[in-house]
Amino acid sequence: MKRNCLLFDLDGTLVHSAPDLAASLNRRLEALGRTTLDLEAVTAMVGNGFQKLLERALLATGGPLPQAEFEAVNAAGLADYFENATTLTRPYPGVAATLKALKDQGCRMAVCTNKPVAPSWRILEDLGLAGFFEALAGGDSYTVRKPDPGHIKALLEEMGVAPRGAVMIGDSSNDLLAARGAGLPTVLLTYGYCPEGAANLRPDALAESFTELPEILRRLP
Ligand SMILES: O=C(O)COP(=O)(O)O
Numbered sequence: 571m572k573r574n575c576l577l578f579d580l581d582g583t584l585v586h587s588a589p590d591l592a593a594s595l596n597r598r599l600e601a602l603g604r605t606t607l608d609l610e611a612v613t614a615m616v617g618n619g620f621q622k623l624l625e626r627a628l629l630a631t632g633g634p635l636p637q638a639e640f641e642a643v644n645a646a647g648l649a650d651y652f653e654n655a656t657t658l659t660r661p662y663p664g665v666a667a668t669l670k671a672l673k674d675q676g677c678r679m680a681v682c683t684n685k686p687v688a689p690s691w692r693i694l695e696d697l698g699l700a701g702f703f704e705a706l707a708g709g710d711s712y713t714v715r716k717p718d719p720g721h722i723k724a725l726l727e728e729m730g731v732a733p734r735g736a737v738m739i740g741d742s743s744n745d746l747l748a749a750r751g752a753g754l755p756t757v758l759l760t761y762g763y764c765p766e767g768a769a770n771l772r773p774d775a776l777a778e779s780f781t782e783l784p785e786i787l788r789r790l791p
C-alpha cells in the first residue's frame with residue numbers, strides 16, 4: 571500500500587451515530603415545545619457538527635431562536651449528547667476487525683470529524699475503537715473544519731505526514747471536498763450519511779462495506 575496513513579471520518583463511516591444524535595436533539599426540541607424529527611430527517615442534517623444540526627432542526631420546526639437562547643440550548647444539547655453518545659451508537663459491521671487488520675499491516679490511523687473532540691473520543695473509547703487511532707481532529711480542534719482542507723492539512727501536519735502518504739475515508743461531500751483540497755484521494759462508504767448519494771460525488775473509490783477497505787486501499791494509486 572503506497573499510502574499508509576489513513577484518516578477516517580467518524581459519523582456515517584466508523585459508527586452509526588444518528589440515533590443518539592436524534593435522541594439528544596429531540597430532547598431539546600421537546601423542551602422547547604417543538605415537534606420532534608424522525609431518524610431519516612435527522613440523518614439528512616448530520617455532518618457539520620451538533621451546533622449545525624441544532625440550527626437545521628430549529629429551521630425545520632418553526633425557525634431560529636434568539637442568539638442567547640440558541641447558545642444555551644446548544645450547550646445543553648451538547649452536554650446531553652456527551653452523556654448519551656453511545657446508548658444506541660454502534661460501529662458499522664466489520665469496523666473493529668478491519669481496523670485491526672490495517673493496523674497489523676503497519677497503517678497509521680487518525681480520525682478527522684466535525685463532531686467535537688470530547689464526545690468523539692468518548693464514543694471511540696466506549697466502543698473499544700480508541701486504541702487504533704494515534705490522533706483525532708474534531709470540529710473544535712482548529713479554526714476551520716471540513717469541508718475546509720485546512721482541517722486535514724493541520725491534522726497531517728501534527729502527525730508529520732505528507733499528503734501523498736495519506737488517504738481520506740469518509741461518507742460525505744464534506745470529506746471529499748476537504749480531502750481533494752488537501753491533495754488526498756478519497757474512499758467513500760456508501761452506507762453513510764450522504765443525502766446526495768456517495769456515488770454521485772465521484773470519489774476516487776467507493777466501498778459498500780468497511781471490510782472492503784484493505785483491498786481497495788491496495789489498489790489506490
Ligand atoms: O455532524 C457531526 O457531528 C460530525 O460528522 P462527521 O463525523 O461525519 O464529520
Ligand SMILES: [Mg+2]
Nearest residue numbers: 579581582741
Ligand atoms: Mg460522516
